Amino acid sequence: MHAITNSGWIEVVTGSMFSGKTEEVLRRLRRAEIAGQEVAVFKPAIDDRYGETTVGSHVGRQWEASVVANEGEDVWEIREHLNGEDVVAVDEANFFSNALVDVCQQLADDGRRVIVSGIDQTYRGEPFEPLPQLMAVAEYVDKLQAICALCGEPATRNQRLVDGVPAHVDEPTVVIGADESYEARCRNCHTLRRD
Secondary structure (H helix, E strand, O other): OOOOOOOOOOEEEOOOOOOOHHHHHHHHHHHHHOOOOEOOOOEEOOOOOOEEEEEEEEEEEEEOOOEEEHHHHHHHHHHHHHOOOOOEEEEEEEEOHHHHHHHHHHHHOOOOOEEEEEEOOOOOOOOEEOOHHHHHOOOOOEEEEEOOOOOOOOOOEEEEEEEOOOEEHHHHHHHHOOOOOOOEEEEOOOEEEOO
16 A cells, blocks of 8 residues: 555556566565565456466466456456455456456555556557556556567567467467476567468
8 A cells, every 4th residue: 555645555566478578477466465464366267277266477486366257257256256365466468358457456455565567468469458458547657678589589479489480460378387388589580470
């Protein structure tokens, strides 16, 4: 809580895959616990890459989390699961509906520190809701960059691969995966198949 205004706030940690978003959120959560703050962590049911109830980073760090269905209004369950925690973190926000924006706003209005992470662009390079809306209402936004898998430049895009080649533009937007299905790419190296 901000000492002067006695208000909560929203922090967004975003960027491409492999940019360290979850690692940064876990660092912030560790610091909050060291400061004696109660922490609640939430993740979408669709993302089970590191276990059903675990938020994990690509480098192996983990945190236990409550699972919330990622369909429509189910995101309101986050408020129902809280028991006075000071800090509320939501990982992989890009898998939730736009209702997450209102949930985060209400949590911040209740005086909580809300930390949200997720990718801000689809594999097509388009805005990935609700992250753009969350970035607009957040007090703090950190956009992290990865390293382009092809040229080594700073990467801000997610390159989906299917059988080792760039995905077609008409593929589904959401496909759960890690380095077997995605690479971080810079604007110049990011491509989409249109044939």
